Amino acid sequence: MTVFKGRTKGLTDAKLSYCPGCLHGVAHRLIGESMEELGIIEKTIGIAPVGCSVFAYNFFACDVIQVPHGRAPAVATGMHRARPDRIVFTYQGDGDLAAIGTAETIHAANRSENITIFFVNNATYGMTGGQMAPTTLPGMKATTAPYGRDVSDTGYPMRLCEILSQLEMTNYIERVSLLSPKDILKAKKAVKKALQYNIDGKGLSFVEMISTCPTNWGMDPLKAREWAKENMLPVFPLGVFKDRAAEEAKEKEAE
């Protein structure tokens, strides 16, 4: 049985600006709750991107900065270097992180900056009205792919967890989904773990959350979730791609 807990202290009282049924709100709650449970709200700096979540500075109860499109991992790098005693996280969409910010993402991950990246993948550019993202599925329609994404022309959806886990020093990489209550509970664990790793100074943690954009997909929220389960999860399989800190701990134990 689910117990209703009320609003987390990790979020402010501001009314969320997301469309009804949009899962950005769920992702926010998971981060807010995790900050609260870890007791780090006052020690955390959040980075709001460009995209639907640009207003995140109104919602997270920690200090927040709103930054240029795609540059959050670079800003986070500067912040973490300036204040290594703070917990720094970025909150980014797939356009932000996987298109305009690819270089910043890959290089921050390659340096394994001690930051957490929350990556909300809804396979589209939500805020600007449903254009094609690097994560848009093959054949999926978008305003800039009106005949459906043609992979021979625009490439295959980019799988960031798979790409980033190739990098030697990244610490923790997991893809979760926000599509069912069970998945959300799992996602919460990942979010909290990622923040804990940064409290522990373990390096870069990256949590991708498979989400929906009912508005631009033109579906009601429930249908959007079902559609995402059926179509997104085969392309973006869930799971832990890397957990260096856990592996190292295991090795130590074995010794």
Added chain:
Amino acid sequence: MGKKVLMKGNEAVAEAAILAGCRHYFAYPITPQSELIEYMAKKMPLVDGTFLQAESEVAAINMVLGAAACGVRVMTSSSSPGISLKQEGISYIAASRLPAVIVNVTRGGPGLGNIAPMQCDYFQATRGGGHGDYYTPVLSPSTVQEFADMAPLAFEIAEKYLTPVMILGDGMLGQMMEPVEFPDSYAPQKDPSEWALGARRTPDDRHIINSLYIDPYVLQEKTETLFEVYEEIKKNEIRFETYNMDADAKYLIVAHGTAARVAKSAVDALKEEGVELALIRPITLWPYPYDAVAEAAKGKEKVITIELSMGQMVEDVKLAVCGECPVEFIGKAGGVVFTPEEIVSLIREKIS
């Protein structure tokens, strides 16, 4: 003052920044400022500072944005094409009201241009450079000593008004060696706890740094506040130097930075021949010393602007002189600095 050391401009400005308390530096290599990034790579670890070679200028300036938002003294440096990439971040830093110092050791352009010293990024530096209604204070050194002195000055201005500040050197100043003296002490950093992130003084003291204002009336108000700050900067921070000004000169030379150095030697050379030329050298390119240039131009037959470009500052000189007398231009593109003889003969042509 400490003892004199022989240093390249690129090194001197780096050393002065460190002495002034800059402990965070992010940049991407580009000629002719490579000695600066290399100096920082060597020295920052020795003072427990952060040196990070970013993956691009875009990333570097955003690292600056992040560090500045946390209230530390932070600097970056680059040269013309790199500054073009940094403009996105500079616009955000200006809009977010954050202090940061950007050193631009300019080279020839447009495009990849070349690596020779030029002053053809004057427009970009003095007219905002990035998108939106904003300005960046711009300091133009003309000696290695001044290049160094401008690092602490830039931090002071940046912190006083919460703005990015650009030091606009050029390849010549970056590469040349001259004796430099560093002062024994520097003005301390201004307390950032009022606005910096990660500086909570009480549990409710939540800080937000933002440049998004969807409501047009709010954006208008924010921009107006920004421009009130610019008025203050204009009131307090205009700097210039005059040379041979008391003389009974019929002509006024206006030049900044490296061009002003060459112009000065031309003023001296022509003086020996009995031709008196007054010279004014803007030190702040924004805010521009319009009143001082207008004053200096009073009663002159002609004003001659000298630049290592096809003519950019000359537009500000014309704005200052406002039609009171003719404004002529001597310029050079490509990146070869005038020789004193060359400049003397070009000036002679203009005044004969």
